[in-house]
Amino acid sequence: MSLDDRKLEVLRAIVQDYVETREPVGSKALVERHQLGVSPATVRNDMAVLEEEGYIRQPHTSAGRVPTDAGYRLFVDRLTRIKPLSPAERRAIERFMVGVVDLDDVVHRTVRLLAQLTRQVAVVQYPSLSRSAVRHLELVPISTTRLTLVMITDTGRVEQRLVEMPGPIPAEDVWEMRRRVNEKLAGQRLADTPPLVQKLVDETAPERRPTMACLASVLLETLVERSEERLALAGTANLTRGGVLDFQGTLRPVLEALEEEVILLKLIGDLEPSTTRVRIGDENEIDNLRSASVVSSGYGPGATIVGGLGVLGPTRMDYPGTIATVRAVARYVGDLLAQN
Amino acid sequence: MSLDDRKLEVLRAIVQDYVETREPVGSKALVERHQLGVSPATVRNDMAVLEEEGYIRQPHTSAGRVPTDAGYRLFVDRLTRIKPLSPAERRAIERFMVGVVDLDDVVHRTVRLLAQLTRQVAVVQYPSLSRSAVRHLELVPISTTRLTLVMITDTGRVEQRLVEMPGPIPAEDVWEMRRRVNEKLAGQRLADTPPLVQKLVDETAPERRPTMACLASVLLETLVERSEERLALAGTANLTRGGVLDFQGTLRPVLEALEEEVILLKLIGDLEPSTTRVRIGDENEIDNLRSASVVSSGYGPGATIVGGLGVLGPTRMDYPGTIATVRAVARYVGDLLAQN
DNA sequence: GACTGGCACTCTGTCTTCAGGAGTGCCAAC
DNA sequence: GTTGGCACTCCTGAAGACAGAGTGCCAGTC
Numbered sequence: 001m002s003l004d005d006r007k008l009e010v011l012r013a014i015v016q017d018y019v020e021t022r023e024p025v026g027s028k029a030l031v032e033r034h035q036l037g038v039s040p041a042t043v044r045n046d047m048a049v050l051e052e053e054g055y056i057r058q059p060h061t062s063a064g065r066v067p068t069d070a071g072y073r074l075f076v077d078r079l080t081r082i083k084p085l086s087p088a089e090r091r092a093i094e095r096f097m098v099g100v101v102d103l104d105d106v107v108h109r110t111v112r113l114l115a116q117l118t119r120q121v122a123v124v125q126y127p128s129l130s131r132s133a134v135r136h137l138e139l140v141p142i143s144t145t146r147l148t149l150v151m152i153t154d155t156g157r158v159e160q161r162l163v164e165m166p167g168p169i170p171a172e173d174v175w176e177m178r179r180r181v182n183e184k185l186a187g188q189r190l191a192d193t194p195p196l197v198q199k200l201v202d203e204t205a206p207e208r209r210p211t212m213a214c215l216a217s218v219l220l221e222t223l224v225e226r227s228e229e230r231l232a233l234a235g236t237a238n239l240t241r242g243g244v245l246d247f248q249g250t251l252r253p254v255l256e257a258l259e260e261e262v263i264l265l266k267l268i269g270d271l272e273p274s275t276t277r278v279r280i281g282d283e284n285e286i287d288n289l290r291s292a293s294v295v296s297s298g299y300g301p302g303a304t305i306v307g308g309l310g311v312l313g314p315t316r317m318d319y320p321g322t323i324a325t326v327r328a329v330a331r332y333v334g335d336l337l338a339q340n
Numbered sequence: 341m342s343l344d345d346r347k348l349e350v351l352r353a354i355v356q357d358y359v360e361t362r363e364p365v366g367s368k369a370l371v372e373r374h375q376l377g378v379s380p381a382t383v384r385n386d387m388a389v390l391e392e393e394g395y396i397r398q399p400h401t402s403a404g405r406v407p408t409d410a411g412y413r414l415f416v417d418r419l420t421r422i423k424p425l426s427p428a429e430r431r432a433i434e435r436f437m438v439g440v441v442d443l444d445d446v447v448h449r450t451v452r453l454l455a456q457l458t459r460q461v462a463v464v465q466y467p468s469l470s471r472s473a474v475r476h477l478e479l480v481p482i483s484t485t486r487l488t489l490v491m492i493t494d495t496g497r498v499e500q501r502l503v504e505m506p507g508p509i510p511a512e513d514v515w516e517m518r519r520r521v522n523e524k525l526a527g528q529r530l531a532d533t534p535p536l537v538q539k540l541v542d543e544t545a546p547e548r549r550p551t552m553a554c555l556a557s558v559l560l561e562t563l564v565e566r567s568e569e570r571l572a573l574a575g576t577a578n579l580t581r582g583g584v585l586d587f588q589g590t591l592r593p594v595l596e597a598l599e600e601e602v603i604l605l606k607l608i609g610d611l612e613p614s615t616t617r618v619r620i621g622d623e624n625e626i627d628n629l630r631s632a633s634v635v636s637s638g639y640g641p642g643a644t645i646v647g648g649l650g651v652l653g654p655t656r657m658d659y660p661g662t663i664a665t666v667r668a669v670a671r672y673v674g675d676l677l678a679q680n
Numbered sequence: 681g682a683c684t685g686g687c688a689c690t691c692t693g694t695c696t697t698c699a700g701g702a703g704t705g706c707c708a709a710c
Numbered sequence: 711g712t713t714g715g716c717a718c719t720c721c722t723g724a725a726g727a728c729a730g731a732g733t734g735c736c737a738g739t740c
Contacts, residue, residue: 024703026702026703026704027703027704028702028703029702029703038712038713039712039713039714040703040713040714041712041713041714041715042711042712042713044703044704044705045705045711045712047704048704048705058703058704059721060719060720060721061703061704061718061719061720061721062702062703062704062705062718062719062720062721063702063703063704063720063721064702064703064704065703101501101502102500102501102502135480135482136480136488138478138480138490140475140476140478140492142475148476148492148498150478150490150492150498152480152488152490152500156502158488158490158498158500160442160492160498161441161442162441162442162496234599235599236576236595236598236599237591237592237595237596237599239595240590240591240592240595250580251577251580251591252577252580255576255577255579255580256577258576258577259574259575259576259577364732366731366732366733367732367733368731368732369731369732378683378684379683379684379685380684380685380732381683381684381685381686381734382682382683382684384732384733384734385682385683385734387733388733388734398732398733399692400690400691400692401689401690401691401732401733402689402690402691402692402731402732402733402734403691403692403731403732403733404731404732404733405732
């Protein structure tokens with residue numbers, strides 16, 4: 001059966017009240033707080049239906065109702081109008097970003113800003129290497145057989161890596177390699193580089209090939225395989241708001257999940273469309289986060305997306321507000337990147 | 341009055357039992373678990389004295405005794421023989437460090453290792469810039485008026501910073517600056533650079549001086565003032581071991597403190613001697629960490645110290661084991677750095 | 681003088697009971 | 711389809727009872 005308008009209205013009211021009060025909401029309280037225009041008994045009937053459909057549930061007989069994950073999902077999909085940001089929030093965003101000096105700075109400020117505005121845990125991914133282009137490669141000799149490879153990307157990331165050479169290399173060879181590598185790779189998107197690197201090796205004079213091969217393998221690692229993604233995290237303390245109740249008694253699994261970069265990347269990554277994305281409870285496949293929701297969004301200069309950011313909180317979360325904030329911050333960061 | 345040997349033995353037993361069981365320990369249980377050779381009544385007398393001296397206290401009348409901060413302090417100072425690491429731990433350390441590729445790698449692995457071995461929150465400071473020396477400075481043009489300054493230190497850190505020039509600069513000027521900056525600064529300890537940078541500006545031909553001044557100011561910021569210290573953190577989830585009881589009911593203040601780099605630096609910094617340092621409860625001046633202890637140590641290649649690392653846990657912590665682990669890891673990391 | 685056994689006392693934690701309250705489901709009436 | 715009424719369920723908090731653990735003190739012993 002389908003849910004008529006009033007039932008949806010009841011669901012919305014339940015979600016709103018529950019998010020606000022943290023307490024199971026009953027029929028009487030509901031009609032008192034919202035202008036539903038019907039009696040508690042009627043609401044009870046509607047609730048029975050909503051429960052049957054799996055949108056709400058009772059913690060125990062004769063307690064009020066609590067939204068299920070499915071209930072939140074419906075709420076987010078059909079019952080939410082994005083809250084416009086308050087002027088105060090807007091100002092906060094702008095103030096926060098005054099005087100940024102480099103990418104690290106942008107990322108750190110952004111993550112703190114997000115945590116502060118949403119009062120949740122915030123995660124920001126550094127611009128993904130695979131979506132960036134090489135701006136410049138530098139080779140700095142450390143000793144006769146070692147050098148440091150520094151890569152600067154167009155998104156502002158700087159990666160470095162130690163290269164251990166098979167034997168001593170004269171300075172002019174380093175210069176030559178540096179020149180050739182830049183010639184070949186500068187301006188290329190990282191995702192496109194592997195074949196170019198290979199070609200670079202092939203085109204090298206045989207006597208110098210081992211050296212170049214060595215550099216190439218480090219390059220490939222740095223460019224592609226490497227723990228290529230970095231993250232910043234903030235607002236962990238927000239998990240403790242409202243006792244530990246929100247996460248069924250223990251923060252442990254959540255804290256554990258937050259320590260795994262891979263997990264976090266999964267959560268805020270997958271940046272297909274540029275829209276904001278909401279994963280509620282079970283929907284994110286991490287077992288440890290069954291009682292958590294994640295609101296995430298891609299960001300990047302203009303229409304392209306170079307990284308993800310988002311927040312994580314209890315399923316009992318202010319979705320409209322959080323979604324609006326995440327979206328606004330993502331857009332703002334994108335603009336900021338575009339300016340560089 | 342002074343405490344005789346048996347009283348000290350009683351204190352040690354109380355600390356050990358309390359750390360193990362998390363429960364106030366009474367006289368009877370004490371004689372049963374340790375070979376004290378006296379009766380509970382005698383132990384009670386000793387306890388009365390220890391309590392009067394402030395080393396233990398009763399949560400309430402007729403409960404067992406619990407060590408105070410002062411009690412732990414005495415325990416650490418006079419009653420602890422450093423536990424040698426177990427072979428398993430030793431192996432864990434070595435296994436953990438196989439195949440490190442660069443500084444980031446070392447730091448991240450170390451922090452996880454520490455968290456894992458001690459089962460507490462671990463913090464590792466990156467080699468402090470002020471204690472490092474410049475190895476190489478690189479200037480990479482981004483546009484005609486912008487360039488990226490990359491600094492590589494002898495401890496392996498790579499810092500970058502955007503430089504906004506007052507006007508367009510020809511490529512050869514960039515080269516020239518690059519050459520001069522390296523000539524002047526390479527090999528210098530960062531702490532010694534400011535006057536050199538100043539001299540560099542003074543020695544610049546007047547027509548190029550604004551540009552050089554601009555670069556110099558960024559250099560100074562990067563070299564000195566900048567958030568020069570970086571940290572890695574791991575093991576937050578360990579805070580939840582043993583319920584929330586260990587931190588008087590709420591993790592909030594602790595989590596908040598862990599988010600403040602400045603606070604963490606204070607905790608593991610101050611690396612005067614190369615010995616391991618223990619701060620118990622009140623001893624670390626951060627209000628939020630009144631119920632936490634910190635075991636920290638400096639590390640560095642050879643005898644010099646370039647950074648700090650440590651762990652944070654409840655005052656009720658296994659001090660001998662933790663101290664041994666922190667010391668061993670610090671030494672190991674030092675050796676690792678020395679190899680580069 | 682130091683140690684010990686005994687004893688009365690205190691406090692906590694747990695369990696039970698009990699009343700109050702909130703909320704439901706169902707039914708008959710509108 | 712909606713409503714008022716009513717019986718029922720279950721949670722919550724307060725109050726009381728009780729066992730257990732631990733203490734402090736005292737008088738006796740080595």
